Amino acid sequence: MTTSLGVAVLVCSLIFLVWSRFQVTSVGYQISRAKDEQKQLLKINKGLKIEGASLKSLSRIEKIAKGRLGLNNPEPQQMVHLQ
Amino acid sequence: MKTRCSRRFLKLRVTLILLCFIGLFSIIMLRSYQLQILEKERCTELLNKQYRKYVTLPPKRGTIYDREKRELAVSLDVDSVYVRPAEVKDAKETAKKLAPILKCSYQFVLGKITSDRPFVWLMRRISPAQAQAIQSLHLEGIGFSEESRRFYPNRELASNCLGFTGIDPKGLEGIELSYDRYLNGKPGAILLSRDARGRNIYLTSIRQEDATKGYNLQLTIDQTIQHVTEKALEEGIKKCRAQAGTVIVMAPRTGEILALAVRPTYNPNSFWDYQPHQWRNRAVTDSFEPGSTFKAFLASSALEEKTTRPQDVYFCENGAYPFGGRIIHDVHKYGSLTMEEVIKYSSNIGACKIAQTLGEQKFYSYIRKFGFGSKTHIDLPGENSGMLAPPEQWSRIALGTIAFGQGVSTSPIQLITAMSAIANDGMMMKPHLVKTIFDDQGTIIKEIRPESAGRVISPETARQVASILKSAVEEGGTGTQAFIDGYAVAGKTGTAQKVDRETKRYSAHKMTSSFMGFFPAEKPQVAILVVIDEPEGVKYGGVVAAPVFKEIANTLISYLNIAPVTGRLALVKSPAPAATVGNRAFINPVSYQEVSLSGGVMEDAIPDFTGMSMKDALALADKCDITVELSGSGMAIDQSPPPGGSFNNKRQCWIRFQPPLS
Numbered sequence: 043m044t045t046s047l048g049v050a051v052l053v054c055s056l057i058f059l060v061w062s063r064f065q066v067t068s069v070g071y072q073i074s075r076a077k078d079e080q081k082q083l084l085k086i087n088k089g090l091k092i093e094g095a096s097l098k099s100l101s102r103i104e105k106i107a108k109g110r111l112g113l114n115n116p117e118p119q120q121m122v123h124l125q
Numbered sequence: 126m127k128t129r130c131s132r133r134f135l136k137l138r139v140t141l142i143l144l145c146f147i148g149l150f151s152i153i154m155l156r157s158y159q160l161q162i163l164e165k166e167r168c169t170e171l172l173n174k175q176y177r178k179y180v181t182l183p184p185k186r187g188t189i190y191d192r193e194k195r196e197l198a199v200s201l202d203v204d205s206v207y208v209r210p211a212e213v214k215d216a217k218e219t220a221k222k223l224a225p226i227l228k229c230s231y232q233f234v235l236g237k238i239t240s241d242r243p244f245v246w247l248m249r250r251i252s253p254a255q256a257q258a259i260q261s262l263h264l265e266g267i268g269f270s271e272e273s274r275r276f277y278p279n280r281e282l283a284s285n286c287l288g289f290t291g292i293d294p295k296g297l298e299g300i301e302l303s304y305d306r307y308l309n310g311k312p313g314a315i316l317l318s319r320d321a322r323g324r325n326i327y328l329t330s331i332r333q334e335d336a337t338k339g340y341n342l343q344l345t346i347d348q349t350i351q352h353v354t355e356k357a358l359e360e361g362i363k364k365c366r367a368q369a370g371t372v373i374v375m376a377p378r379t380g381e382i383l384a385l386a387v388r389p390t391y392n393p394n395s396f397w398d399y400q401p402h403q404w405r406n407r408a409v410t411d412s413f414e415p416g417s418t419f420k421a422f423l424a425s426s427a428l429e430e431k432t433t434r435p436q437d438v439y440f441c442e443n444g445a446y447p448f449g450g451r452i453i454h455d456v457h458k459y460g461s462l463t464m465e466e467v468i469k470y471s472s473n474i475g476a477c478k479i480a481q482t483l484g485e486q487k488f489y490s491y492i493r494k495f496g497f498g499s500k501t502h503i504d505l506p507g508e509n510s511g512m513l514a515p516p517e518q519w520s521r522i523a524l525g526t527i528a529f530g531q532g533v534s535t536s537p538i539q540l541i542t543a544m545s546a547i548a549n550d551g552m553m554m555k556p557h558l559v560k561t562i563f564d565d566q567g568t569i570i571k572e573i574r575p576e577s578a579g580r581v582i583s584p585e586t587a588r589q590v591a592s593i594l595k596s597a598v599e600e601g602g603t604g605t606q607a608f609i610d611g612y613a614v615a616g617k618t619g620t621a622q623k624v625d626r627e628t629k630r631y632s633a634h635k636m637t638s639s640f641m642g643f644f645p646a647e648k649p650q651v652a653i654l655v656v657i658d659e660p661e662g663v664k665y666g667g668v669v670a671a672p673v674f675k676e677i678a679n680t681l682i683s684y685l686n687i688a689p690v691t692g693r694l695a696l697v698k699s700p701a702p703a704a705t706v707g708n709r710a711f712i713n714p715v716s717y718q719e720v721s722l723s724g725g726v727m728e729d730a731i732p733d734f735t736g737m738s739m740k741d742a743l744a745l746a747d748k749c750d751i752t753v754e755l756s757g758s759g760m761a762i763d764q765s766p767p768p769g770g771s772f773n774n775k776r777q778c779w780i781r782f783q784p785p786l787s
Contacts, residue, residue, distance in 0.1 A: 092196075095196045101279075101352065115680070120758060
């Protein structure tokens with residue numbers, strides 16, 4: 043009876059060991075995929091930041107302001123200095 | 126009987142199964158012993174080859190920001206595509222598919238694919254769209270490697286200053302080069318586990334050494350000022366069809382460079398498409414003969430040594446003065462001029478005579494003190510120290526010519542640094558482009574504080590020179606085109622002949638026109654130097670460079686919120702003084718007289734706003750405590766209630782403006 047119990051515990055332990063190893067590997071894959079995804083998202087984020095910086099370029103904004111919106115630099119007499 | 130037999134059989138079966146398990150387990154144990162202990166070395170090596178992957182992580186380069194933390198240079202990881210020719214099955218078909226995506230010729234791609242080498246780069250740093258297109262083809266033998274690529278989102282903006290990086294990525298020019306050790310991170314490495322299909326598995330026990338990102342730089346350059354400066358320079362060059370140009374905007378009290386514009390320029394995102402001379406930062410690498418701008422330093426030296434006073438009179442020989450075996454000429458013929466007028470009207474003969482009062486040794490020592498002939502040690506590569514021979518090597522005419530900036534050469538950065546010393550009460554500051562170096566967490570690694578380069582002249586002399594330079598921008602002076610209504614501008618023009626490379630003599634047509642100045646003259650916030658190389662048509666610095674100065678200064682007034690001079694004086698045209706004194710030249714056909722805004726205004730009467738600019742009208746209304754309503758733009762042409770009357774209940778006035786007729 044004791045032997046059978048011992049064998050059962052041993053088998054269970056082995057099964058648990060194999061299961062836990064499998065889980066570790068599986069989580070390892072998940073981490074790998076998540077890391078790749080994170081890398082991709084960071085890359086996209088950086089790309090968007092660069093695009094944002096390019097769109098904020100003063101020469102572009104000035105072109106739109108003057109060309110499309112018809113804005114102009116203020117004349118000296120149009121400026122009021124507040125002390 | 127039957128039960129006893131089956132029990133015995135059961136025991137036998139259990140024993141047999143147990144033995145079977147023990148046997149199998151023993152085989153496993155023995156095999157494990159063989160693999161783990163007896164053949165450990167060989168197996169570990171085999172395992173590492175199949176199961177482990179050593180990946181080098183490229184270093185990440187720090188970002189370059191302007192003084193307001195707006196990105197000027199950033200790095201992004203992009204793919205580079207390579208080919209392992211031995212693994213390619215159909216070279217022709219592969220080349221046919223890749224050529225249009227890579228925008229290369231079919232022959233070029235085929236040549237790479239059929240190479241004898243085991244590994245060939247097809248193209249470095251391709252765009253994400255290109256990488257995706259190639260990946261979707263699932264071609265054999267074609268692979269990707271990630272590399273860092275530098276992007277300059279503002280394209281040409283400050284490119285000569287920023288420089289660029291190579292493929293490694295190491296800085297090759299500009300700030301990218303001079304701060305490479307801070308910007309460049311350290312490469313890292315990661316030991317990954319991978320399965321039979323080559324997929325990566327992250328395990329906690331795996332060693333990883335992250336690539337460190339380089340530090341970020343915060344420059345002293347202001348993107349907006351830089352843009353304004355570049356635009357003004359571009360227009361200035363276009364107007365006079367010049368070859369090149371440089372503008373430096375500096376904060377004289379700190380030595381911070383607020384803008385540094387150079388033309389011709391290039392787009393650092395594709396620097397390889399431009400000629401190397403377009404990459405050059407002419408503000409530090411090139412030197413030129415400064416011409417009359419140098420008279421500001423002559424005046425500073427002579428006033429500091431007290432060999433002359435602003436009111437001392439010099440006879441300017443009516444335009445021709447024999448000196449050192451040659452004749453020195455003035456552009457306009459002058460009789461007697463005071464020392465102040467010599468600078469204001471930019472008389473070469475007068476300058477020559479002031480230099481004589483100073484003597485060679487003293488003049489030389491002051492020129493050196495102003496930093497000419499030695500590097501400013503600005504944080505940019507390739508700085509030129511200019512050319513200044515010691516007095517022992519000077520020719521007989523040298524003292525006279527150096528007095529008006531010929532026979533000496535200086536870089537634009539030296540000139541603006543020296544000018545800033547006058548603006549900063551005689552204290553010279555070391556010019557610099559980087560404000561702070563910090564990491565991604567915002568921790569400051571290094572802060573570059575304003576550093577003094579020594580006192581050149583006393584504060585009293587500096588203020589005297591500033592006052593003289595102010596007159597050079599006022600009516601009658603050579604720099605009137607830099608005059609800004611309501612602001613005291615101190616400045617000096619310069620027009621220097623260039624040496625013709627073919628004849629080795631001064632050219633009659635090739636000139637360097639310049640204007641350097643600072644404002645507000647009493648409490649300078651900004652010093653600006655404009656250098657225009659080889660303009661066509663009218664070549665005078667006052668005509669070519671001064672308007673560029675004015676354009677930049679006008680924008681800076683509103684951007685930096687520089688208030689007009691307190692108790693501002695309006696300029697009103699008045700007849701010029703009718704007589705001349707002795708044989709002094711008569712120069713001003715019309716002069717401007719300063720008239721106080723508050724002059725003649727009665728406390729309770731409604732003032733006359735007509736003829737005033739909007740700014741003047743507002744100032745007057747403010748002084749008289751009147752609430753005004755404005756319409757239109759230009760000069761005031763109408764007002765209600767009319768002038769002279771009295772207010773009813775409210776002190777309110779409506780003023781209509783109209784642009785003046787040209």
